[in-house]
Amino acid sequence: MAEKHVYIEPVTRIEGHAKVSIYLDEKNKVKQARMHVVEFRGFERFVQGRPYWEVPVLVQRLCGICPVSHHLAAAKAMDRIVGAKKLTATAEKVRRLMHYGQTFQSHAMHFFHLASPDLLFGFDADPAIRNVFGVVQKHPDLAVQAVKMRAYGQEVIKATAGKRIHGTGAIPGGVNKNLSLAERDVLLKDVEQMVAWARSALGIARDYTTAHLKELAPFGSFDSNHGGIVRKDGTLDLYDGRFRVKDAKGSMVIDQLDPMKYLDHIAEEVRSWSYMKFPFVKSLGPGKGWYRVGPLARINVCDRIDTPEAEAARVEFMKLTDGKPNNITMAYHWARMIELVHAAEKIRDLLHDSDLQGADLVVKGERQFEAVAVIEAPRGTLWHHYRVNENDQVTMANLIVSTTQNNEPMNQAVMKVVQDHISGKAEITEGMLNHVEVAIRAYDPCFSCATHALGQMPLVVELIDVHGNVIEKRGRA
Amino acid sequence: MSDTVTVTIDGAQVKGRAGQTILQAAEAAGIYIPRLCAHNELSAHGSCRVCTVLVNGRPQAACTQPVADGMIIENNTEKLTNMRKAIVEMLFVEGNHFCMSCEKSGNCELQALAYRFGIAAPRYPYLFPKRDIDFSHPDIYIDRNRCVLCGRCVRASRETDKKVVFEFTGRGAHRRLGIDAAADLADTDAAVADKSVEVCPVGALMRKRVGYAVPVGQRKYDHKPIGSDIEAKRA
């Protein structure tokens, strides 16, 4: 009769804000666990009537965490609007460099600041040490590397976009600057160090995962589809390609999806209890069609990686599951570090490419009125869809961000963890609630852009009993 | 000889010619008096009051007030700077100026003034007015969110372009930039090469599809504050 309700709110050490509610019955058995996000679709309205060339800059206000991904996704859509079918080599490579810089800094920051406290101290460790300051004390070398890697990624962004945040580098049909030799030389100086640090971070994530595989394998894990973009030949490509979805066993569900046709294959389900939508593959239906995105999904769906160290790491990673998709939630961290190495290798390759100093920056063609673009943001596949009228004004915008695609997966992970670690326990400890957050953090969600709010939101976890009383609440300011 | 007048600006003797405004005489001497509605190629308007100086202790608009022999002029004082700051801050809160995503950023005189004055955030509450935009013209657009009602386009259209494309309508807080057509800029004889389009100090009257073609670092005010070019002329 007595039913309890647990909320976890805000989930700490993730970007943004959401609320997890855990409903318990009188025996502390879990009846239901859900992650809610308050949605505010401010951006879609905000962008109405604005000129299309403004959108790649405007859209960065959506998210302070990966503004470059939005900048580039919008720029790619606007390439189509201005009829630029193929960018110049310089433009494409400058944009790629910007994108790898973003991925590098985002992944480095997530691993050290958000994930490593749990991995280095354990999920049940005293929260007083289980935080980034604890990491700084116990592993000062790691902390310094984290800060420098983040700063390096930001320097790459600044050199290509003009500013660390809210740059203007990508414009419809190309870029507004190349990479000068002076800018290149500054970045070249430290690039080997960045590759080396990325390699050692990968080592930590891999060793941690393999050493704790027994506990980690079932932790918040479940079978699911996986989605990400790949090139024509199946090679991983974070900047450009076509969407692919594989099921939990590795069978192809969608391959080489033309972004312009995404609406034929992907739909968003609305559920009464959540403001954040639930995207799914239409042919499988909402019950079975949801999919994971992000590092784990990308490594699962691609056939190869085109940089040697990351490829070797991918092969090793896939061995763990005999080449089949890896469905372990906590394997996200390892996959993310493979991409960290990949991004570092890509940055290094690009810095040695003289195309970056080219002078041909912009192309144009026949004007179009509708465009969809897709890119792999650090957190997963990101879709931008716009309509633009003859007066050059945006009349419609629809964005599907990675965290929205990971909505159902995160809910699955939460339910799994709650059932395994909280359900039926006489007493609910901080450590148990942290388990819920650990599972969510694996997805590196960003609720500020998932909700299309202009700004940031924190996340809360609450435990509420049958009478609706909050019996436990945790969060951060 | 009788043509020459001598004034004192912030204690320095400045020679000017009769008929010059204080602003012009100061500028010729390498002294920058902040301004917004004034433009070197257009007649003076005296509406924004950013150029206010004290002449023998009394506030005057430097862009309209002619120099006269013996004037004691105060320009670069804390009190005047603070007043100019207040004006610029009022302009910021009165419109919708989102520098972060505005394509005029780095080339905008209003933003440049704010930087020069060291304005971090306006002291007044934002009004977030509802203003309209006009994208009907194939090559030019008006974004009234950013219009500071300086009247440069109004004057340039008449004086340089020999057209009457723009005119103010309404009074006081309801004053807005009107056009010589029932509704759309497309129905006026505005053209992309018009002087009026070139002189807008902010991002309100703009050429289409230029956007962010100039990268950060190469924009007009990226390296030196507004007025530096004038100050560089000072002997």
Ligand code: SF4
């Ligand atoms: S459109 Fe520009 S030039 Fe015309 S009044 Fe407004 S701010 Fe001044």
Ligand code: FES
């Ligand atoms: S510049 Fe003198 S009043 Fe505007």
